[in-house]
Amino acid sequence: MLSAPEKAARWIVLVVPAALLLGAYVSEYGFALYPCEMCWWQRYPHFAAVALAALAFAVRPARLWIALAALAILVSAAVGGFHAGVEYKWWQGITNCARIVPTAPGANPLEAIMNTPMISCDEAQWRLFGISLAGYNFLISLAGGLAALVLLAKGRRA
Numbered sequence: 001m002l003s004a005p006e007k008a009a010r011w012i013v014l015v016v017p018a019a020l021l022l023g024a025y026v027s028e029y030g031f032a033l034y035p036c037e038m039c040w041w042q043r044y045p046h047f048a049a050v051a052l053a054a055l056a057f058a059v060r061p062a063r064l065w066i067a068l069a070a071l072a073i074l075v076s077a078a079v080g081g082f083h084a085g086v087e088y089k090w091w092q093g094i095t096n097c098a099r100i101v102p103t104a105p106g107a108n109p110l111e112a113i114m115n116t117p118m119i120s121c122d123e124a125q126w127r128l129f130g131i132s133l134a135g136y137n138f139l140i141s142l143a144g145g146l147a148a149l150v151l152l153a154k155g156r157r158a
Contacts, residue, residue, distance in 0.1 A: 002062055006155035009148040010062060013069035014053035016144035017046035020137060036121040038083040042137050045076035063152060070148035077141035083134035087124045
């Protein structure tokens with residue numbers, strides 16, 4: 001039986017990555033903020049975290065799945081922090097990291113190539129208060145992952 005802090009941690013590791021993935025897809029499909037390669041790298045640990053969090057609701061020992069989901073969220077935070085640093089030109093990225101946005105099927109191939117935007121990892125497409133989407137992923141993922149681990153530790157003592 002999980003304690004109250006452990007139950008809260010279980011919800012955090014489910015809701016935080018799911019909300020961040022939802023935000024990423026709304027940004028992409030609703031506002032044409034297409035992901036670069038490093039943006040995708042940040043999504044993969046969130047997919048894993050959602051799956052691990054779902055296991056925490058269905059398979060024992062729940063604490064194990066919660067901890068693994070929290071670690072996956074922290075991996076996304078690390079990638080997001082690295083990506084934000086690349087965007088702020090604090091350091092170089094590890095790839096040339098340009099991504100061509102796919103066009104609609106049936107379009108004229110030459111026209112599609114000429115009009116296709118290149119998405120670069122070192123240029124933030126959007127910022128709020130000077131923080132890019134990668135920066136927000138870093139901040140939210142770091143807070144969520146650490147909160148879940150702190151709650152797990154607190155629940156163990158309860």
